[in-house]
Amino acid sequence: MKPRFLLIGLGNPGKQYDQTRHNAGFMAIDHVAKETGAGEWSDKQKFMALISDVTIDGIPCLLVKPTTYMNRSGECIRKLIEFYKLDPAKQILVCCDDIDIPLGTHRLRLTGGPGTHNGLKSIVTIFGENFPRLRIGIGPQAPEIDLAAWVLSRMTEAEQTAMSKEFGAVLTAVRGLVGKM
Numbered sequence: 001m002k003p004r005f006l007l008i009g010l011g012n013p014g015k016q017y018d019q020t021r022h023n024a025g026f027m028a029i030d031h032v033a034k035e036t037g038a039g040e041w042s043d044k045q046k047f048m049a050l051i052s053d054v055t056i057d058g059i060p061c062l063l064v065k066p067t068t069y070m071n072r073s074g075e076c077i078r079k080l081i082e083f084y085k086l087d088p089a090k091q092i093l094v095c096c097d098d099i100d101i102p103l104g105t106h107r108l109r110l111t112g113g114p115g116t117h118n119g120l121k122s123i124v125t126i127f128g129e130n131f132p133r134l135r136i137g138i139g140p141q142a143p144e145i146d147l148a149a150w151v152l153s154r155m156t157e158a159e160q161t162a163m164s165k166e167f168g169a170v171l172t173a174v175r176g177l178v179g180k181m
Contacts, residue, residue, distance in 0.1 A: 001053075001060045002060065002084055003053070003060050003061055003062035003084060003086075004059050004060055004061070004086075004091060004178075005056070005059055005060075005061045005062070005086075005091050005092070005093075005174070005177070005178050006061070006062050006064055006077075006080055006081075006084075006086065006091060006092040006093075007029060007032060007061055007062070007063050007064065007092075007093050007095070007170075007174055008025070008029075008064040008065075008066070008073075008077060008092060008093065008094045008095065009025035009026045009027070009028050009029030009030075009063075009064070009065050009095045009096075010025035010026070010066065010070060010073050010094060010095065010096040010097075010119040010120075011023035011024070011025050011026030011027075011065060011066075011070065012069050012070050012152075013050075013065075013066075013067045013069065017152065018154075019154045019155060019160065020151065020152050020153060020154055020155070021097055021138040021150065021151045021152070021153065021155055021159075022070060022097055022151040022152055023097075024095070024096065024097035024136040024138055024163060025065075025094070025095040025096040025097065025119075025136070026065050027163070027164070027167065028095045028134075028136060028166075028167045028170045029063050029064070029065055029095060029170075031164070031167035031168075031170065031171075032054075032063060032167070032170055032171050032174065033052055033054065033063055035168075035171055036054045036055075036056055036171070037054070038052040038053065038054035038063055039052050039053050039054065040052065041065070043067070046079070047064075047076060047079045047080050047083070048066060048067050048068045048075060048076040048079065049064050049065060049066050049067055049068075049076045049080070050064070050065040050067060051063065051064050051065075056171075056174055056175060056178055057175055057178055057179060059178040061174070061178065062080070062084075064076070064077075064080065070118055070119040070122075071118045071119065071121075071122055072122055073119040073120075073122045073123055074122035074123040074124075074125055074126040074127070075122070075126075077092070077094075077123055077126070077127075078126050078127075081127075088127045088130070088131040089110075089111075089130045089131055089132075090177075090180075092131055092132065093132045093133070093134060093170075093173060093174055093177055094120070094123060094131060094132070094133040094134070095133070095134045095136065095170055096117055096119055096120060096133065096134075096135060096136065097117075097135070097136055097137075097138045097151065098115070098117065098135035098136060098137055098138065099116070099138055099139065099140050099141060099147070099150070099151065100115065100116075100140070101135055101136070101137030101138075101139075102137045102139055103137050103138055103139035103159060103162050103163060104137060104162035104163060104165060104166060105137040105166065106134055106135060106136050106137060106166045106169045106170075107134070107135045107137075108132070108133075108134045108135075108169075108173050109132070109133055109135075110130075110132045111129050111130050111131070111132075112129055112133070113129055114129075116147075117135075120133065132173075132177060134169065134170055134173050136163060136166050136167075136170075137163075137166070138151070138155075138159075138163065139159075
């Protein structure tokens, strides 16, 4: 069945990136998959992504984790949008980490710039700024740590707990967006 909505989590593939701050989008999508009883993840090389089918509130959806690495996320999303002929302004939600948002909080925006986030920059370069995104706060890096090192480092157990409380917001946001279809 053709999906009518894509829920996309940004992150980096590979075990070395599991539970890192930059993979908050992947973790959020995994939470949604668990909560909605989504199918198994399939590696779809033609889309450069791991995907899973799910129905949310009667709407066929596709959960997506790009395998392109963060900086090339837009390539994966372009392939999916073109193949399924979807409108990124109305039929996708991108979930990602954000250092400018306090840990344990989130921000949903229907449009906007990418800020310092390279995954969002990749998407904006292809589609412009008119697509919904849910940014999950990971908090700012410590002053003595390089930004790249910070986002690619693993979270403490306390940080994981604080962030995981926000994953329910992803499912709420999806339900709100698909409810408008």
